[in-house]
Structure formats: C-alpha cells, structure tokens
Amino acid sequence: MFCDEALDAIEAIAGEELTPDGRVAAHLASCPNCAAALVSARALEQMLRRRAVPTAPPQFTSRTMARVRRARWRNDQFLDAGFNVAVGLVVLTVVAGVWLLLNRSGLVAVSNEAVDLMGSGLVTFFRRVTPSLPLYAGATAVLATALGIWWWAEKDAAL
C-alpha cells in the first residue's frame, strides 16, 4: 500500500462516504503523514459542515418581483417600439409605392389638377356659406335643444 492510494481516499473517508478497508486502515495506522492528512481532512469536513448558511434578505422577494416587472415593462416597450417602427415602415412603403405608380402612369399631373380644382371649389363653398353661419348655428342650437328635451322626456317615460 502506497501513500498515494491512501491519500486518494482521504477525503471520502473524512466525509464518511467510504469506510477504510483493512489495507487502507493498516496504512493509516502505520503512516504518520497519511494519519495527519486524515486528521486535517476531518477537521476541514467539520468546518465546512458548520459553515453558516446565508439566508436571503427579508425584502428579497419583493425586490425580485419589482425587477421582473421592470424587465417585462422594458420588454413590452421594446416590442411596442418595434411594432410602431414596422407599421411606420409599411405605411412609408405603401405611400412610396403609390407615389411611384402615379408618377410612372402620369396620374400625378392629373391628380395635381384635381387637387387644385377641389381647393378652389372648397374656397368658393366657404365664401358662400360664411355670411349665413350665425343662422346655421342658431338652427343647430334649436335642433339640439329640441332633441335634448325629447331624450329627457323619453328617459322619464321609460322610468
């Protein structure tokens, strides 16, 4: 029996995972170095077993939950931003596509004229309507009052 063999088993013997058989036991009894190693291995084993067990701080769960919520919120924000960017890109692509289509087909010139025509039509319409605006406002107020009275009467009748 050599010291190397005995020393290989020292930690397991100290940890009570291995019972020294006859040869190992005889060597440990006769070799002062290996016996001393076993004594120190047992002392270390005791120290490790007596080592204090740290416990989590009292607020650990609530602080962890707060971090989980923050992480989820950041993740949601990131997803929202990504979704908004994607929608923006799609809208831009569609607008650019429509513009390219109109440009190539010569419809841009026609649409420009149509826009001018609509613009001048709207200006004429507002010029005509503006003098009668107080009348329209008064009529709308009377109509709204009448509808209000009717709604109130209906509500009471339903009760």
Next chain:
Amino acid sequence: MEDRHERELVERCRSGDERAFQELVDRHKDLVFALIARTVQDRSRAEDLAQDVFLRVHRGLPYFRGEARLSTWIYRIVANVCLQDHGRAPKTAPLDEERGASALAVADRQFTDLEVRDRLEKAIARLPANYRLLVAAHYLQGVQYEELAEALQLPLGTVKTQLYRAKQQLRRLLETDLR
C-alpha cells in the same frame, strides 16, 4: 404530490400569474441565495446575482420542458450565473499576502474560531469557480450529488472527484490552521 404541485406552479407562471411566480421565488430563494452568497462572498453582489437567476428563470419558463426537476434547472442557472460572474469579478489577492498581513496584525495571538472561519472563507474564495460552487452546494441541505451532476451536466463520478480535489486544495491552503 410535490411534483404535481411543481408542475401546476410552472403552468401558472407560464400563463402570466404573477402570484405564482412570487410563490416560486419564495420557495427557492433561500437555497439560491445561500449557494450564490457562499460562492461570491459579497452579500450585495450575491443578492444581485440571485435576482438575475430569477429573472432568467422568468424569461426561460416558457421554454422549460419539465424533463428535469425545476430545482435542478434552477441550479443549472445558478451555476451559469456564478461561472459568468467569476469572469467579471476582481481577482482575489493571494492568500499568502493576506496571511502575511493578518499574521502581523495578530502577532502572538492564537487564531480564534472566528479567524479560522475567516481563513476558510478566504481559502474558498481562492478556489476555481466550479470547485467553489460544488463546495457551496454539497454542504447545503437538500442538494444531492445526483442533482448537482444533472445541474452541472457532469457525470456523477466527475462531481465527486472535483469535490475531493476542491477539498484537497482547501486542505493545502489551510494546512497550518487544521492542525
């Protein structure tokens, strides 16, 4: 019964039940914190890392297939977090230098139990990160060799061998204190 409750808890967490996740944190926080605090030594850093573990658990739950026990899967995350942190943590001063300084300070005084414990913690801090984690886990109640082997994805024999080597290194570092 316990496994069924665990599966139900995981399912509730997956469906976005915040109270279920809170229960999961409550059930595992002490072991996770103890493992990390014993590995990294600094309590506030340990709390940060323990929270990181639960953040990863929260993110990873949708992908947890339930092939291993939940606790085993959590230990695996603890191991990853500790080993990653080891790469970032500042290197510990050599034990001999600390010993020289403390030896001067205590001069003729004998080491008290507290000092020996302090030396033990410093010696453990000098071990490689995977050895530290094994020593921390093995001496905590409830963590079996088999569970450690599964969590670290190592054969059972390798876990035992690495633990013996860790203890041999510790013995060498603490040689004079153990006599």
